[in-house]
Amino acid sequence: MTTFLTRRAALLAAATCAATIGLTAIAEAQTSIKIGYAISRTGPNTGGAAVTTIPNYELWVKEVNAAGGIKLGDKRVPIEVVQYDDRSNAEEAVRALERLINQDKVDFILPPWGTGLNLAVGPTLNREGYPHLAATAVTDRAPELAKRWPNSFWLLGTSADAAKSLVELLSKLRDEKKIGDTVAMVSIADGFGIDLSGAARPALTNAKFKLAYDKTYPIGTQDLAPIVNEIKALNPDVFIAFSYPPDTLALTEQSRIAGLNPKVFYTGVGTAFPLYKQKFGKNTEGVMGIGGWSGDSPAIKDYLARHKASAANGAEPDRWASAVTYASLQMLQQAIERVGKVDRAAVIKDLQTGTFDTVIGKVKLENNMPTRYWWVGQWQDGEFYGVAPAGNEGARKAIVPKPAWVAP
């Protein structure tokens, strides 16, 4: 019995020694940078995460490691990835992050997909002092959150801004006598639709537009024909839908079938997806939607080609948050390299103050948010170009009126 105890004690001592040696070894020479993320691989968020987030994380890790890794001082260390499925569930996302931090001891964390999950993991990342580069969250509380959590960066902007840009574009088109002033608006009765229609409603009324139709529909509605038919009877100049991907496709399809062809046709999330182009082909011409990018910029063209080469089945990125997500990873890498070691507080500081060279151009954050965004894009000749705000570099002129639908 005594020998057994002694043996166990000896083993324990040996193990402790080994662990201590291991720890000092890590502290002396960083041989890799451990990056962790929890992403929605199952559940309702999968559709968004699979298009916008996962391919960019994978592309970035592949490219950085192919180049030898992230530069720390005068040597490069490869990225080591630890990842979990958050099952599209806020509690699960927080739990996975805590595991990444406490058990896997990762050096940096990449954020989950979507507004809801980014809001959910914000407090944890703030408490533990990890930089939080939210590239797929649109929320009106972004400026307030950036102040409360100085480690968080809100790269996709606020819904009030989105609505404001859209209404500015419409006002300009009306001044140019290209459109009249009747607007029909539908929105999904869920976070995104409620936020955006809530911001657009007063903006439209203040700009003296007539809201001829303003209704919501529940998430998961499987037939939008009644809405489209009623709007067609009202014959508006502008059609606005703050919709989710399945409804964006259904509304477009139904409008084509019913022959609803207003001068401005604008749909929500999903318009910028490659699937939209794939499904509607020539009929995308002139369709506006949320997002957009500078499709003529060489950096974007290069990014598109690399994304296609890297993603499964040659998938293209979406034309809104994909490039922003990739840019956020470039920013993280540049910040780490400028700091030269895994010092999260210094990296956060650098993200707040530095200037970054990314696929979406030079980025310099103010109050933890970018100063320019693409809010309205338009499909022109098979590419989804940013058209508003018009002051952005690379902004295209909007094609109005939208050409008539053609038979597929």
Place this chain on the structure above:
Amino acid sequence: MTNAILTGLMLGGMYALIAMGLTLQYGVARIMNLSYGEFLIAAAFASHWLFTGWAVSPFLGLAVVVPLAFALNFAIYKILLTPLVRRAPNRDALEVDSILATFGLTFVIQGSMLALFGGAYYSYSFLAFPVQFLGETVAANRLTALGITILLGLALYAALTRTRAGTAVRAVAVDPFAAQLVAINVPQASALTFALGGALVAAAGVLVSTFLTFSASSGVVFTMKALIVVVMGGVGNMLGCLVAGLALGLSEALVASYVDPGLTLAVNFALFLAVLLVKPAGLFGRATR
């Protein structure tokens, strides 16, 4: 008005189509199949794959997918579910066991689809052009789906009420113990009915994929809808399934057109509750003793 009713009929037809398979599986084979929606999505993926990869029209796709689903579901019943049926002392126990088993099956099917197709949304265009019907413009693919639903519903109704095998199936639905006394092979009838339900849901998946956007994780939506229709119509009753589906579709379309599209869900559930309050066993269901 015609337009709203037509839209409602097409939507209701789709609901009925989705629910027909479940009412057979639940009503006759006594398997509360929670992975029902996943089977529907799997068929939708199969149709998508055949159409985009091999240019096989979804109608021809039906001829491939439906028999395949029949065989697969027959195998699932024989291999996975028969031990549960044997072990269960009574109907309630079988229901609980089958819920747990098929809940697990949900993850297997969903996981395989995620591995094969990824999590992104899928959609393709087939018969996506307008047609004039009763003076209204409607989508050809939805109208075709309604037509096929009516054909399937009538064929099934005729088979259940006019044939010997159909009568046997109904007898099993009413009382599996008494059915044995009149020389009906209950295990065999249950297996075939479960497989038939699987074939129907595959047909629904193929038809639905021509006009709805789907992803590997959207199966649960269809399971829920089918469950509501089945419970509302009366478990195991074909006619109830059709009536309940159409009632839900029509109410949804009328409310969306004349009141507010935001209230469609509320009206759906109000109708569901009202039916359950007045007839707890569903529109055409028999009260259990």
